[in-house]
Amino acid sequence: MKILPGIPVSKGVVIGRAQVFDASSRPMPRRSIPPDRVDEELARFDEARERTIASVQQIYDGARDEMGEDAAKVFLFHLGMLKDPQLVAPVREMIRRDRVSAEFAVSEVFGGWERRFAASSDSVFQTKADDVRDLADRLISELAGESSQDLGDLSGRVVVARDLTPSQAVQIGRSGAGAIVTALGGPTSHTAIVAKALHLPAIVGCAGVTREVQTGDEVIVDADAGRLILAPDEATRGEYARIMARRRTHMLGLDEIARLPAETTDGVEIALHGNIEFPDEVRDVLRVGGSGVGLYRTEFLYLTSPSEPTEEEHYRAYVRCLELLEGRPLTIRTVDLGADKYTQSREEIPERNPFLGLRSIRLSFHRLSDFKTQLRAVLRASREGPLRIMFPLITSIEELRRARLIVHDVAEDLAEEGERIERIPPLGMMVESPSAALMAEQFAREADFFSIGTNDLVQYTLAVDRTNERVAHLYQPTHPAVLRLIHQIVRAGQSHAIPVSVCGESAGDPEYALLLIGLGVRTISATPDSIPALKRAIRSVDIRTCERIADKALTLDSAPEVATYLRDRARKVVPEAFDGPSVE
Ligand code: PEP
Ligand code: MG
Numbered sequence: 307m308k309i310l311p312g313i314p315v316s317k318g319v320v321i322g323r324a325q326v327f328d329a330s331s332r333p334m335p336r337r338s339i340p341p342d343r344v345d346e347e348l349a350r351f352d353e354a355r356e357r358t359i360a361s362v363q364q365i366y367d368g369a370r371d372e373m374g375e376d377a378a379k380v381f382l383f384h385l386g387m388l389k390d391p392q393l394v395a396p397v398r399e400m401i402r403r404d405r406v407s408a409e410f411a412v413s414e415v416f417g418g419w420e421r422r423f424a425a426s427s428d429s430v431f432q433t434k435a436d437d438v439r440d441l442a443d444r445l446i447s448e449l450a451g452e453s454s455q456d457l458g459d460l461s462g463r464v465v466v467a468r469d470l471t472p473s474q475a476v477q478i479g480r481s482g483a484g485a486i487v488t489a490l491g492g493p494t495s496h497t498a499i500v501a502k503a504l505h506l507p508a509i510v511g512c513a514g515v516t517r518e519v520q521t522g523d524e525v526i527v528d529a530d531a532g533r534l535i536l537a538p539d540e541a542t543r544g545e546y547a548r549i550m551a552r553r554r555t556h557m558l559g560l561d562e563i564a565r566l567p568a569e570t571t572d573g574v575e576i577a578l579h580g581n582i583e584f585p586d587e588v589r590d591v592l593r594v595g596g597s598g599v600g601l602y603r604t605e606f607l608y609l610t611s612p613s614e615p616t617e618e619e620h621y622r623a624y625v626r627c628l629e630l631l632e633g634r635p636l637t638i639r640t641v642d643l644g645a646d647k648y649t650q651s652r653e654e655i656p657e658r659n660p661f662l663g664l665r666s667i668r669l670s671f672h673r674l675s676d677f678k679t680q681l682r683a684v685l686r687a688s689r690e691g692p693l694r695i696m697f698p699l700i701t702s703i704e705e706l707r708r709a710r711l712i713v714h715d716v717a718e719d720l721a722e723e724g725e726r727i728e729r730i731p732p733l734g735m736m737v738e739s740p741s742a743a744l745m746a747e748q749f750a751r752e753a754d755f756f757s758i759g760t761n762d763l764v765q766y767t768l769a770v771d772r773t774n775e776r777v778a779h780l781y782q783p784t785h786p787a788v789l790r791l792i793h794q795i796v797r798a799g800q801s802h803a804i805p806v807s808v809c810g811e812s813a814g815d816p817e818y819a820l821l822l823i824g825l826g827v828r829t830i831s832a833t834p835d836s837i838p839a840l841k842r843a844i845r846s847v848d849i850r851t852c853e854r855i856a857d858k859a860l861t862l863d864s865a866p867e868v869a870t871y872l873r874d875r876a877r878k879v880v881p882e883a884f885d886g887p888s889v890e
Pocket of ligand 2: 762
């Protein structure tokens with residue numbers, strides 16, 4: 307028995323057989339073509355590309371039916387690349403000029419792009435490498451007459467890979483896989499976000515996994531604790547089998563709990579909202595008993611579409627959310643592109659340090675007309691239901707003022723066109739940079755609400771790239787510096803009577819949520835999956851207990867001390883929510 311540690315990103319425990327995804331189909335051997343066969347080879351490439359386009363189109367159509375338009379749109383991005391002359395022309399040129407096989411030309415040209423992207427110090431470009439590799443594999447499989455991208459039935463299988471693109475993760479989920487384990491990736495990478503959206507237990511950053519595991523091996527994925535157990539012994543296997551059985555019972559209880567209010571034992575209501583990337587996910591939020599959407603990441607409209615979304619596309623997405631919410635609140639965050647959230651239209655100028663670059667609200671100011679297009683759609687949609695507008699990564703009061711002013715300008719434009727907006731929705735901000743946290747008092751005078759984004763707040767406070775698995779151990783939401791900033795933000799919100807919510811991934815962790823409630827937070831927005839367990843924890847405590855937890859946590863000196871303290875306390879308060887094995 308051997309245990310490989312990794313970063314747990316989507317909870318669950320699964321015992322299953324591994325299915326290793328290996329990109330070792332390339333580099334392909336160089337195969338020369340006689341001069342009189344070059345045209346034939348070009349035709350073979352063109353046909354394979356056409357077939358690849360058709361198969362991706364088919365995947366897209368199927369995914370759209372099963373998962374809704376928005377979730378499926380990620381495949382449109384791959385279609386766009388397959389039609390991109392920048393990738394296609396050099397392959398044809400190489401076949402013609404060097405008289406080599408189409409497989410070799412694809413492997414060389416795509417491989418060159420892949421290596422360039424992978425070698426970049428910029429994590430945005432590193433992610434592109436996976437997309438290029440993904441497409442090269444599809445093409446080479448097509449040329450070989452295989453359809454390796456048809457993953458077949460993965461029922462219950464534990465998919466092991468070096469890394470996955472979001473589209474591969476979606477496809478794996480659809481093929482019935484039981485869990486995902488990747489060697490690369492960080493806690494807030496797109497693979498992590500997609501795995502969560504699909505309710506697939508997942509571990510990322512599991513170094514050495516593709517070397518250690520072979521297809522067919524029995525493994526245990528403990529995506530609660532972040533460990534992959536290879537060749538489990540009988541006792542461990544039995545222990546995990548019992549946990550899975552107990553978990554099923556526990557989940558039944560959680561289903562029932564979805565219908566009950568998120569109220570502490572002393573009657574204080576905590577609003578539990580969901581984070582979504584696609585409108586149809588509102589259904590997931592409501593199914594698990596969420597009472598609204600606290601974070602709609604609208605940049606996913608861009609990430610899954612080959613071109614800029616139109617005002618109508620924005621509008622339809624927002625109205626769809628409101629319809630599904632039936633009067634419950636919706637917080638729309640304006641596009642938060644850049645850094646880890648790249649678009650397929652790509653930046654013309656690669657940035658050396660994209661997390662500190664032209665991203666989020668800065669990018670919206672830079673692309674003012676796209677920003678206004680989005681705001682027009684949001685304001686028009688605001689007539690259909692209760693929504694709030696939230697700006698990402700505000701770091702200075704000028705940015706908040708400017709963003710608010712632009713909303714008012716857009717409302718005036720609409721009024722001039724005869725589309726009067728009677729009431730401008732509440733205009734709030736993400737507090738996710740140390741500067742915003744430290745200046746929360748000032749911001750609270752002008753913002754209508756705050757939402758604390760712990761994903762970025764932790765990364766910027768601790769100088770730890772949230773997507774870099776090599777420093778994932780330093781990514782510590784329980785760091786006392788982070789706790790102090792959150793405390794300061796909440797107090798500023800209270801003193802100006804504006805709502806403060808928390809919407810980073812940490813808020814979905816019941817242990818952390820008890821701390822947040824103790825610090826004064828009364829609205830939590832988390833991935834739908836985490837809502838039932840949050841509700842159970844909330845319904846088991848009183849506010850005084852949470853306050854005592856927060857008071858004590860604020861006196862501790864280090865992240866591990868805080869983490870250990872929170873774990874111990876939470877296990878005492880809600881033991882059934884923290885049912886873990888004792889495998890060391
Ligand atoms: C955050 O930064 O905590 C957050 C919720 O936003 P995102 O993960 O989309 O950056
Ligand atoms: Mg953020």
